[in-house]
Amino acid sequence: MTKMWTTKSFLTKTKRGNIIKIVREHYLRDDLLCGSGACNVCPHKDDELVLEEKPESICTLFDYPHYLILDTNVVLHQIDVLEEDALKNVIILQTVLEEVKHQNTAMYQRLLEIINNKKRRFYSFVNEHHKDTYIEREPGEKQNDRNDRAIRKACAWYETHLSICSVDGKFPKIVLLTDDENNRKIAVEEGIVCCTAKDYVENVTGAIGLIDKLSKNVIPETCSRDALYPAHLTPSQIHEGIRNGKLYQGTYRASRDNFLEGTAVVNGFEKPILLQGHIGINRAVDGDTIAVEIFPEEEWRRPSDIVLEDKADDPGDQLEEEAVLLKVAEPVDKSDEEVTPTGKVVGIIRRKWRQYCGILMRSKFPGAVRHLFTPAEKTIPRVRIETRQSDVLAMQRILVALDSWPRNSRYPLGHFVRALGPIGNKDAENEVILLEHDVPHARFSEAVLACLPPNDWTIPEEEIKKRVDLRSECICSVDPPGCTDIDDALHAKALPGKTGDGLKRYEVGVHIADVTHFVRPNTALDKEAASRSTTVYLVGRRIDMVPDLLSSNLCSLRGGEERLAFSCVWEIDENANIIHTKFHKSVIKSAAAMTYEEAQIAIDDKSRNDKVASSLRILNALAKKLNRKRLDNGALSLSSPEIRFQMDSETHEPVEVAAKKILETNSMVEEFMLLANISVAEKLAAEFPQCAMLRRHPAPPPANFSTFLKAAKQQVR
Amino acid sequence: MPGPDLLSSQGLRLDGRRPNELRRIQCKLGVFTQPDGSAYLEQGNTKVLAAVYGPHQAAKSKSLQDSVVVNCQYSMATFSTGERKNRPRGDRKSQEMSMHLRQALMAAIKTELYPRSQIDIYVEVLQADGGAYCTSVNAATLALIDAGIPIKAYVIACTASLAWKDGEPEPLVDVSHVEEAAGGVVLTVASMPSTGAIGLIEMSHRLHMDYFDTVLSRAMQGCKDIEVILDKVVREHLAEGWTKSDDAITI
Ligand SMILES: [Zn+2]
Numbered sequence: 023m024t025k026m027w028t029t030k031s032f033l034t035k036t037k038r039g040n041i042i043k044i045v046r047e048h049y050l051r052d053d054l055l056c057g058s059g060a061c062n063v064c065p066h067k068d069d070e071l072v073l074e075e076k077p078e079s080i081c082t083l084f085d086y087p088h089y090l091i092l093d094t095n096v097v098l099h100q101i102d103v104l105e106e107d108a109l110k111n112v113i114i115l116q117t118v119l120e121e122v123k124h125q126n127t128a129m130y131q132r133l134l135e136i137i138n139n140k141k142r143r144f145y146s147f148v149n150e151h152h153k154d155t156y157i158e159r160e161p162g163e164k165q166n167d168r169n170d171r172a173i174r175k176a177c178a179w180y181e182t183h184l185s186i187c188s189v190d191g192k193f194p195k196i197v198l199l200t201d202d203e204n205n206r207k208i209a210v211e212e213g214i215v216c217c218t219a220k221d222y223v224e225n226v227t228g229a230i231g232l233i234d235k236l237s238k239n240v241i242p243e244t245c246s247r248d249a250l251y252p253a254h255l256t257p258s259q260i261h262e263g264i265r266n267g268k269l270y271q272g273t274y275r276a277s278r279d280n281f282l283e284g285t286a287v288v289n290g291f292e293k294p295i296l297l298q299g300h301i302g303i304n305r306a307v308d309g310d311t312i313a314v315e316i317f318p319e320e321e322w323r324r325p326s327d328i329v330l331e332d333k334a335d336d337p338g339d340q341l342e343e344e345a346v347l348l349k350v351a352e353p354v355d356k357s358d359e360e361v362t363p364t365g366k367v368v369g370i371i372r373r374k375w376r377q378y379c380g381i382l383m384r385s386k387f388p389g390a391v392r393h394l395f396t397p398a399e400k401t402i403p404r405v406r407i408e409t410r411q412s413d414v415l416a417m418q419r420i421l422v423a424l425d426s427w428p429r430n431s432r433y434p435l436g437h438f439v440r441a442l443g444p445i446g447n448k449d450a451e452n453e454v455i456l457l458e459h460d461v462p463h464a465r466f467s468e469a470v471l472a473c474l475p476p477n478d479w480t481i482p483e484e485e486i487k488k489r490v491d492l493r494s495e496c497i498c499s500v501d502p503p504g505c506t507d508i509d510d511a512l513h514a515k516a517l518p519g520k521t522g523d524g525l526k527r528y529e530v531g532v533h534i535a536d537v538t539h540f541v542r543p544n545t546a547l548d549k550e551a552a553s554r555s556t557t558v559y560l561v562g563r564r565i566d567m568v569p570d571l572l573s574s575n576l577c578s579l580r581g582g583e584e585r586l587a588f589s590c591v592w593e594i595d596e597n598a599n600i601i602h603t604k605f606h607k608s609v610i611k612s613a614a615a616m617t618y619e620e621a622q623i624a625i626d627d628k629s630r631n632d633k634v635a636s637s638l639r640i641l642n643a644l645a646k647k648l649n650r651k652r653l654d655n656g657a658l659s660l661s662s663p664e665i666r667f668q669m670d671s672e673t674h675e676p677v678e679v680a681a682k683k684i685l686e687t688n689s690m691v692e693e694f695m696l697l698a699n700i701s702v703a704e705k706l707a708a709e710f711p712q713c714a715m716l717r718r719h720p721a722p723p724p725a726n727f728s729t730f731l732k733a734a735k736q737q738v739r
Numbered sequence: 740m741p742g743p744d745l746l747s748s749q750g751l752r753l754d755g756r757r758p759n760e761l762r763r764i765q766c767k768l769g770v771f772t773q774p775d776g777s778a779y780l781e782q783g784n785t786k787v788l789a790a791v792y793g794p795h796q797a798a799k800s801k802s803l804q805d806s807v808v809v810n811c812q813y814s815m816a817t818f819s820t821g822e823r824k825n826r827p828r829g830d831r832k833s834q835e836m837s838m839h840l841r842q843a844l845m846a847a848i849k850t851e852l853y854p855r856s857q858i859d860i861y862v863e864v865l866q867a868d869g870g871a872y873c874t875s876v877n878a879a880t881l882a883l884i885d886a887g888i889p890i891k892a893y894v895i896a897c898t899a900s901l902a903w904k905d906g907e908p909e910p911l912v913d914v915s916h917v918e919e920a921a922g923g924v925v926l927t928v929a930s931m932p933s934t935g936a937i938g939l940i941e942m943s944h945r946l947h948m949d950y951f952d953t954v955l956s957r958a959m960q961g962c963k964d965i966e967v968i969l970d971k972v973v974r975e976h977l978a979e980g981w982t983k984s985d986d987a988i989t990i
Contacts, residue, residue, distance in 0.1 A: 045868075047763075047784055049754055049756050050755065054749075473906070545906035546905075
């Protein structure tokens, strides 16, 4: 292998504002593979032949075997199309991969997932380090143009590379998908076959519904014919405006009650800026970062207190009269306390669009393809989508992605992503809740499952030797009924002798399931767990943070089974003063996995004198003293009553809701978990003062109380 | 400890190297005529000049009865980094680097051969792009050889870091500035590859013990690889010297 050496240089601005030149090394190689089964030049190993030797064409425009090369925008806009199984034998260039990564991390992750799925036959080619496909940026050339050129260079290279390999003159051709007209023009001149993503997908045969997923991406500000909305300012105009203080940056928050009203908090104004009407909001969607122009004070208005919902029917591309709304918003008089700084949206700095759950509102016209979509989230406007399956989808909860909002469209444009299930169906509605709250709940990937120990895993002897053996201690767990992921357990016993003050001594331990033994740093499992970060409980369904084998088996401290744990063990006196604390990994064998109720009964039942009952009594007595101390220390106890769903045992439908009963044993467990947390926190702060994190709640700003105070005032009257 | 993305999904580093590949090495011995020995060394974009004076008679105050006094001075040119900084010689960092340089070189110099004498080693970093210390050690070794000062073996320094690929640790040899700046741990080793002795070892931040050995062995392998390249250059230089002029090298 030979390595060629070159440098890349570019200018950048430092934090202090100086412009400096950065020179970076860039190595070019000749050992990078093309990934094609039709190639007999590159030294591929079998599993590196990602692209098929004879790819079958599914597009009528190109009825010969070919590979697809995509440009960055096609990936960014058409990711929903790419996620469908239809398109195969696709080459993702490093140029594209890096641009996608730079522009949108979520898209990048989705693209990586497609590439990693062997069945999809997406090959990522490292063109930027290949000696024959790397190009340098020319003086005065824009980065975008350079990247387009790099993509075309790679297309041409593949074409020649594959033709050299072929004996009989039959080799897969390259088709470049790009929506950039200028790029297509140059490509054609250079002899590269290309077309738009839309043309390609619309001519694909045998993939039902693929067209529905095409993104309706148009450049919104170019649609000036029949424009309904004023044009947005360009990024440089916004930048200029913000710098000279004429414009403000903020995040748009739509009102839940009135679709023609929203606010944005900006620097320099105590109250959020009021934005009203189609024109005032000018296509901002809840969550977007926007540029706001604030009106002179005499034009300020008050937030309306009317409820205004968007029309059920699609009125076509026109905006209805806003006069009614604006009239309500006019201030009663100058001293009106509710008059708020008012302004209008003049530009979008960053869209924060995601995919939205909702329902399809079928068009009144039979056979129409354009329909409206109503998101479940009230702050999101209706979306216009195109689909040919409206009769099926009308009964379903569906997921839709927003694509663009041109000036001449009353509604934003989007495309159908997938159906979640029939409206009213429990699973479909659960899915909606999970998606709307951004809870990752896909099944664990193969890579994650590969990190798990075998199903019949038992603790190896050498692991036991490394740990403190607590299997003989009488340890028990106390949890809600039906709990299968028991992550903590406790023990307590009296120690011989007395303290210096003549008090009784106890040993108390909290044992937490040692998940770290199974979840090693930086594994796929670790990353997945980090992205989930918690287990989510729905009625009748649990979305695990780690796979079931761990959460409800190997890392569940079940009664009578040996488990790995991390223990915090205290020596404590009868007044709940801690004398000594130690931490260690351990092996435990829980004597009993109890419910709160069972534990309460064991404590109260005077006839029981077994080990479990007596240790629970010690714990309960100490917990009361610990609780007293905490409260005396200024602890705040926030009561948020937990509720419990009663499930029908056969249908698994919830039949009743009741507040959870709070028993002494609830607070007993809570108290010792807190104590363990406190002890660990103190240890961390002492041992790692530089990187121990403190979580702290700053005092809330007075403005947060204004709604409450207003309501309270009315109560007094 | 999810480290920064130092390896692409195709297994290449940010500059296109594989994890076990060194940066490009270019060097020249005997670049100056004034000092007794000199060398210029480039490792990637890190460029260093080294000059050696001596052995000569030591100043009275420093002179040692049984061994030579080795004096090291490390400095960085004001134009050596992207942002020009005012770096007076003898600042804290340079002093520390001078000490580390001395520590690494002392391990190889046969100090007992020159009692009451002194060797001065000057190293100037012309451009810093990661691993300036390593390149300095390597350049100083070349300059010592050029000066004809007997050493036990080549002293070679090299860095290594740790990246992650598909959840598996993958050590990186010869860390560049971009990789350093990305926040990965940097382990620096100065060793004599032919004897396996380590003269200096230093680490930029914490690294889990489990991975220490893999990172260390990659750095040691880097030292070996560098030695092979430098040794070849030294031999070529000597051969050239013999054929060109007889009086250029006198032993
Ligand atoms: Zn090939």
